[in-house]
Amino acid sequence: MKLDQGKNNACIVGVGRSTIxxxxxxxxxxxxxxxxxxxxxxxxLTGDNIDGxxxxxxxxVNGYQIADALRFPTVNWFGQMELPQVTAAWSLMEAAMAIExxxxxxxxxxxxxxxxxxxxxxxSRRDPFAGSSGPPKVGGDAQWMAPYGGSxxxxxxxxxxxxxxxxxxxxxxGHIAVTARKxxxxxxxxxxxxPLTMEDYLNARWISDPFCLYDCDYxxxxxxxxxxxxxxxxxxxxxxxxxxVAGAQNTGPxxxxxxxxxxxxxxxxxxxxxxxxxxxxxxxxxIDVVMCYDGFTILTVxxxxxxxxxxxGEAKDFxxxxxxxxxxxxxxxxxxxxxxSEGRVHGMGYIAEAADQLMGNCGERQVQNATRALVGQGGxxxxxxxxxxxxx
Amino acid sequence: MTEEYKRPIPIPDPASQAYxxxxxxxxxxxxxxxxxxxYNHYPKTRCPKCWSTNVGDAVVSGxxxxxxxxxxxxxxxxxxxxxxxxxxxxxxxxxxxxxxANIVECPIEDIKIGMPVExxxxxxxxxxxxxxxxxxx
Numbered sequence: 001m002k003l004d005q006g007k008n009n010a011c012i013v014g015v016g017r018s019t020i021x022x023x024x025x026x027x028x029x030x031x032x033x034x035x036x037x038x039x040x041x042x043x044x045l046t047g048d049n050i051d052g053x054x055x056x057x058x059x060x061v062n063g064y065q066i067a068d069a070l071r072f073p074t075v076n077w078f079g080q081m082e083l084p085q086v087t088a089a090w091s092l093m094e095a096a097m098a099i100e101x102x103x104x105x106x107x108x109x110x111x112x113x114x115x116x117x118x119x120x121x122x123x124s125r126r127d128p129f130a131g132s133s134g135p136p137k138v139g140g141d142a143q144w145m146a147p148y149g150g151s152x153x154x155x156x157x158x159x160x161x162x163x164x165x166x167x168x169x170x171x172x173x174g175h176i177a178v179t180a181r182k183x184x185x186x187x188x189x190x191x192x193x194x195p196l197t198m199e200d201y202l203n204a205r206w207i208s209d210p211f212c213l214y215d216c217d218y219x220x221x222x223x224x225x226x227x228x229x230x231x232x233x234x235x236x237x238x239x240x241x242x243x244x245v246a247g248a249q250n251t252g253p254x255x256x257x258x259x260x261x262x263x264x265x266x267x268x269x270x271x272x273x274x275x276x277x278x279x280x281x282x283x284x285x286x287i288d289v290v291m292c293y294d295g296f297t298i299l300t301v302x303x304x305x306x307x308x309x310x311x312x313g314e315a316k317d318f319x320x321x322x323x324x325x326x327x328x329x330x331x332x333x334x335x336x337x338x339x340x341s342e343g344r345v346h347g348m349g350y351i352a353e354a355a356d357q358l359m360g361n362c363g364e365r366q367v368q369n370a371t372r373a374l375v376g377q378g379g380x381x382x383x384x385x386x387x388x389x390x391x392x
Numbered sequence: 393m394t395e396e397y398k399r400p401i402p403i404p405d406p407a408s409q410a411y412x413x414x415x416x417x418x419x420x421x422x423x424x425x426x427x428x429x430x431y432n433h434y435p436k437t438r439c440p441k442c443w444s445t446n447v448g449d450a451v452v453s454g455x456x457x458x459x460x461x462x463x464x465x466x467x468x469x470x471x472x473x474x475x476x477x478x479x480x481x482x483x484x485x486x487x488x489x490x491x492x493a494n495i496v497e498c499p500i501e502d503i504k505i506g507m508p509v510e511x512x513x514x515x516x517x518x519x520x521x522x523x524x525x526x527x528x529x
Contacts, residue, residue, distance in 0.1 A: 135517075136470065139403035144434055146400035147522050148492045149464060149472040157460035157480055164460075164505040206475070209463035258480060258490050259433065263460055 010096035011234040011241035011391055012226045012355045014043025018112065020189050020222030020343045028060045028114035031223050033069045036108050039225035044238040045106060047072050050227070052107030054079030054095040056086050058346050059223070060114045077104035087111070087293070087347030088224075089377040089384035093247040095228045105229060111348035112223025145258070154257040155379055159210045159298035161263035166313030170210070173297035174201035175319040177214040177340055180294060182325060184337025186365035191218050191343040215297045220343035224352040231391055241391040242358045248274035249384045257380045264313075266299070267383040268306035268376055275374075275385035276308075282387065284308060288370035289357045290324075290331050291350035293377045294338035303376035304333075307385075326365055335365050347377045351386075358390050397516045398471030407435040410449040415521040418513040422489060424450035431486045454511030455484040455528065458495065461505050477503055481525050497526040 016038025018024075018031040026034075032055075040050060050072050053063040056079075063078040079094040088111035095107040138146040162168060178198055184190035196214065204212040234241035250270035254260045276282075284307065292303035301315045309330070310318035322328025326335055336342045336353040343349070354373040356362050375386040404412040407423075414421030422431045425439035426446040438445050459482040463475045477500055480490040495503045496512060508528035515521045 135397055135399060135401045137403050138400045139405060141434060142400075143402035143404075143408060145492055146469050147402055148478055148494050149399065149467060149469040149476060150462075150478040150492050156462040160460045160462055160505065206463070206465040208465060208478075209475070211462075256434070258492065259488065261488060263480075 009231045009243050009245070010099040010228050011231050011243050012351075012388070013229055013234045013237045013239055013241050014039045014041075014045065014227035015352045015355050015359070015361070016040070016042050016225045017189065017345070017352060018221075018223045020191055020220050020345065022115070022191065022220060024221035026221070029065050029069055031112065031114065031221060032059065032061045032066055032110055035110050035112065035223035035225040036066060036070060039108060039110075039227050042239070043227040045227060049106045050108050051075055052077040052079070052095060052098055052104030054091040054098075054107055054109045055111060056081035056088075056091050057083075058085065058087075058113070059111050066108075066110065075104075077107065079107075083382065085378075085382050087377045087382065087384065088351055089247065089347060089375060089386055090249055090382075092226070092228070092244065092351055092386070093249065093384065096244045096247070099228055099230055105233065107228045108225055109228060109348075110223055110225035112345045113220060115219040115221050141256075155296045155298060156208045156211045157258065158263045158266060158302075158380060159215070159296070162265070162298060162301070163210060165264040166316065168313070168316045170202060171198060172301060172316040172319055173215055174198045175323070176294060176297040176300045177201050179325050180334055180338040180340040183335050183365060184341030186326070186363075187336050187342055190337045190341050191220050192337070192341040211296065214340070217295045217339035217344045218341065220345070222343050222345045224345045224348035226348075226351060226355055234391060240359045242355045243389050243391050244386060245389050246275060246278035246387045247384060248272075248278060250274050251381045251383065255381045260381060265305070266302050266380045268299075268302045268378070268385070269312075271378070271383040271385040272303070272306035272308070272376060275387060279387050282372075284331070287331055287372050287374050289335060289354065289367045289373045290333045291354050291373065291375040291377075292333055293347065293350065293379060294334060294340045295344065295379055297340070299379035300334075300338070302379075307374060307376060326367070332367050335362065335367065350375050350377060354388050358388060399516070400469050400471075401517065401520050402522075407437055411435055412520070414449065414451065415513055415523050418521070419451045420454045420511045420523055421449045422452050422483070422485070423447050431483070431489055433489045433491070452483060452485045456481040456491070456509055456511075456525065457484075457487075458482075458503065458505050458507045458509055458525075459487075459490060461495075461503060463500060475500060479503070479525070481509055491523065491525075493523070493525040495526065496524045
């Protein structure tokens with residue numbers, strides 16, 4: 001997808017979030033609408049303006065529930081992605097296309113996570129076998145994994161292959177976790193703000209080797225939302241508008257996580273490559289801030305290499321010292337602390353942070369004069385890359 | 393096998409029935425296109441490569457290589473004592489076939505990516521046999 005930088009170009013004009021907490025005591029619908037209301041008000045709009053809603057199945061709430069909870073007078077367009085594991089960038093791109101097509105004028109895009117109560121350490125699902133007596137029976141794709149106790153994690157297979165192929169040490173991934181935490185300490189919303197050192201990372205308990213505790217993001221109750229509209233309307237609104245100049249979604253030759261063709265990398269390499277073809281003339285030198293998905297640290301490393309910050313397998317040398325940290329070398333990454341430390345807002349946190357950075361809303365973690373951002377989202381087979389720029 | 397088997401039991405479906413029936417005979421059975429020769433897994437009755445429906449069930453050697461390796465310290469299913477290995481095995485006949493396995497008959501610390509392995513069959517209940525892999529002998 002590539003939009004002209006003309007009047008039809010979709011822009012983010014408002015950003016909002018719910019509280020981000022370990023246990024909100026609220027329903028998913030109540031949290032989603034908190035994020036939507038905050039984004040709509042931030043944009044200088046009211047419910048009467050909103051006629052489009054995009055979310056996806058991972059948010060646990062659908063567009064009808066949001067529309068009814070906020071009594072939008074008429075909703076002209078719903079985007080409700082049903083593919084498993086898709087992240088917020090896909091929904092944002094859907095909304096941008098709907099805006100450009102004229103299906104709706106102002107869309108709210110919302111995503112996040114309601115950590116299931118009583119869920120295990122993964123936080124993303126209830127124990128599917130709880131309360132069963134005798135061996136549980138599993139069909140569908142689970143028949144190939146659950147008999148081996150392998151149903152919960154798949155991304156660790158990507159990390160083990162990457163480490164094997166490129167002889168990458170654990171410190172490569174520790175750098176991602178330490179950087180996220182350093183940034184989260186400047187973000188009052190973040191769920192995890194205690195200092196984290198490389199030593200802490202290397203001594204952390206195993207979850208699923210090669211994943212230790214700090215390779216895994218932090219499950220929370222939390223949602224984030226943005227409001228999207230056309231550039232000509234955006235110019236009349238209070239915030240500095242952030243254009244979605246280009247976006248690319250891509251998977252790769254396989255769309256099954258375990259039968260994927262090359263676990264030393266993932267679909268990010270296809271999405272990033274596609275994105276660069278959409279913005280000829282733009283290079284990493286033009287980018288002020290970058291968001292790289294960190295549901296697991298391996299995914300961040302994949303995105304860094306896919307965008308071309310370094311070659312494939314070179315992150316072990318590239319990610320040293322203060323690289324990609326605020327005030328450090330290179331381009332600051334995940335300035336909100338990512339999902340590792342701000343909390344797993346299922347990808348929307350990166351879009352919200354990128355928009356906040358370009359609008360200049362980030363306080364002590366603000367990247368000075370930031371006008372262009374890259375966002376890389378997703379892991380394994382589902383990936384989206386975005387190029388955002390402030391509206392001239 | 394343990395006295396009372398607690399781990400999840402597969403429910404065969406029309407496409408996977410031959411795989412699980414083969415396992416019961418202690419044969420690793422993979423869908424195989426009679427037209428283009430491509431093996432496919434998880435099993436589909438139409439070849440994903442050439443779209444032929446002339447797909448049969450081929451017994452493969454059961455030899456492979458450990459492609460990825462993880463050690464679970466938090467159980468993802470009942471009946472597993474931590475830590476336990478979960479690997480993907482790449483088959484000798486066609487390396488893009490990845491079969492999950494726990495890698496048995498080998499101490500965890502000795503399991504490595506790239507290790508040659510061979511299939512073994514665990515008759516876990518009177519009705520069900522689960523393929524596993526052990527270091528190649």
